[in-house]
Amino acid sequence: GENVEQHPSTLSVQEGDSAVIKCTYSDSASNYFPWYKQELGKRPQLIIDIRSNVGEKKDQRIAVTLNKTAKHFSLHITETQPEDSAVYFCAATEGSLFSGGYNKLIFGAGTRLAVHP
Amino acid sequence: EAQVTQNPRYLITVTGKKLTVTCSQNMNHEYMSWYRQDPGLGLRQIYYSMNVEVTDKGDVPEGYKVSRKEKRNFPLILESPSPNQTSLYFCASRGYGGPQHFGDGTRLSIL
Numbered sequence: 001g002e003n004v005e006q007h008p009s010t011l012s013v014q015e016g017d018s019a020v021i022k023c024t025y026s027d028s029a030s031n032y033f034p035w036y037k038q039e040l041g042k043r044p045q046l047i048i049d050i051r052s053n054v055g056e057k058k059d060q061r062i063a064v065t066l067n068k069t070a071k072h073f074s075l076h077i078t079e080t081q082p083e084d085s086a087v088y089f090c091a092a093t094e095g096s097l098f099s100g101g102y103n104k105l106i107f108g109a110g111t112r113l114a115v116h117p
Numbered sequence: 118e119a120q121v122t123q124n125p126r127y128l129i130t131v132t133g134k135k136l137t138v139t140c141s142q143n144m145n146h147e148y149m150s151w152y153r154q155d156p157g158l159g160l161r162q163i164y165y166s167m168n169v170e171v172t173d174k175g176d177v178p179e180g181y182k183v184s185r186k187e188k189r190n191f192p193l194i195l196e197s198p199s200p201n202q203t204s205l206y207f208c209a210s211r212g213y214g215g216p217q218h219f220g221d222g223t224r225l226s227i228l
Contacts, residue, residue, distance in 0.1 A: 034216060043207060043219040089159060105217060107159040
């Protein structure tokens with residue numbers, strides 16, 4: 001089955017710096033890779049996702065890159081702000097999104113990002 | 118407002134006392150899942166459902182049951198809870214090919 005590894009487990013940056021979180025996956029059939037942000041005591045919320053037919057996707061200060069050959073994908077946050085402080089989770093489908101939709105979404109262990117003013 | 122609603126939000130109970138956590142979504146989504154979240158382990162899938170009366174095991178199904186009698190509801194049942202099931206639980210739903218939406222979570226403590 002799919003295995004997703006996420007690094008680093010904790011990340012501390014100064015406000016205005018960039019933050020990068022990396023994930024690797026094992027299932028070559030995976031084709032959907034979402035990123036979730038979870039603030040303390042709240043539910044995970046989707047912040048960006050990417051499908052395997054594109055290599056990069058950007059939404060304002062957030063971008064995700066995907067390298068299918070190497071089976072890794074990364075989250076990039078530029079110009080970090082204190083409100084970016086949270087736990088971030090990557091995930092990958094076990095199998096194809098379109099084989100009836102993905103049935104199993106495997107999550108990484110999470111990265112705790114702290115942005116210091 | 119589109120949402121996934123879980124109840125209760127918090128529950129403290131004792132070993133062996135059957136409990137049910139309810140989950141309901143108002144987005145007409147086909148797919149629903151239950152996850153548990155433990156420190157350092159991320160979110161692990163317990164069970165999922167692809168539609169009414171269609172369910173399957175996730176990665177950590179032992180000690181749990183689910184049912185999907187209606188499209189909008191997907192309750193999680195702990196027939197005989199044990200302390201190792203103390204955790205934060207999330208229900209989630211999604212439409213075909215769409216993103217996953219999570220509920221607000223249920224914090225269970227089993228003494």
